[in-house]
Amino acid sequence: MHSYQPAPVLEALGVCSEDEQLYRVLLARPESTATDLAALVDWPAHRVSRHLRSLLSLGLASRTPGRPARYVPAVPEAAVELLALRKQAAIVEARLGASVLTAEFRQPDAFTVIRGTEAIAQRFYQAQQCAREEVLVLDRLPYTLLRVGRGVSYRTIYDMASLAEPDELVAARSTGCRMLRDVPLKLMLVDRRAALLPTAPDVVVELGPSSLLDALLRLFDLLWHQSSPLTPTLSGGPLSSEDQQLLSLAAAGLTDQAIARRLGVAQRTVERRMQRILRSLDATTRFQAGLRAGQQGLLA
Missing domain, CATH: 1.10.10.10 (Winged helix-like DNA-binding domain superfamily/Winged helix DNA-binding domain)
Structure with missing residues (x-):
């Protein structure tokens, strides 16, 4: 055998480099016995036996009846297709498992805590990027960075005392918003399925579907009806x-x-x-x- 070993190509499909090496030898010498293969790769018998069992389980080889047993390699195209199908099935199974874990994670009142200014800013950005329908915001100083766009509906209630300067008013008018005296807390609700609730300067609690999330949604709807439009809609009449x-x-x-x-x-x-x-x-x-x-x- 030559000392040079080609680079493995089947690792992505779950085949280790030694399994692939033995498979390549078997492709060159089909119907070899375990003893033949041991001599060809210069491995001890127990090592060859272990990797032969692996090739059989992967569908890369089959064993002929009789003694001594001889091993036949699977056709590479068929073998690789089978490995790819198994890999896809494993991915599907993993995704199903993830959905189960997600359901367990989203038990009533389940939450995660996000700490640090950078991590919090990144999570607020990600939450808005993932929004599909609407983002609801209760805002007061310091302001939450809003990224309006992509067809997502924004409704924001600003604390009246926070909008103290003309440029702040102009910025607020860029979103559908209202004003309320003494907004009780800062809050972002995304698609009515998740909430980001700052509880300290560098701490945010993220909530999934839960009774607490339902309560926060009801609070926003109540405050929205109590708040005043910042930019009324002109519908005729004597007022500009x-x-x-x-x-x-x-x-x-x-x-x-x-x-x-x-x-x-x-x-x-x-x-x-x-x-x-x-x-x-x-x-x-x-x-x-x-x-x-x-x-x-x-x-x-």
């Missing part, structure tokens, strides 16, 4: 889109000074526009103006 926005902020409870700061205009401008809105709606108070605007479909 800018007036609708101002009225929404006022209806959310902001003072003229706070509204001016959020819109980046002078307080006198806000007061003048508010008086015009009240006259347009024949209202004497902001509450009455908001009520009438809502009844006329002027606010989303």
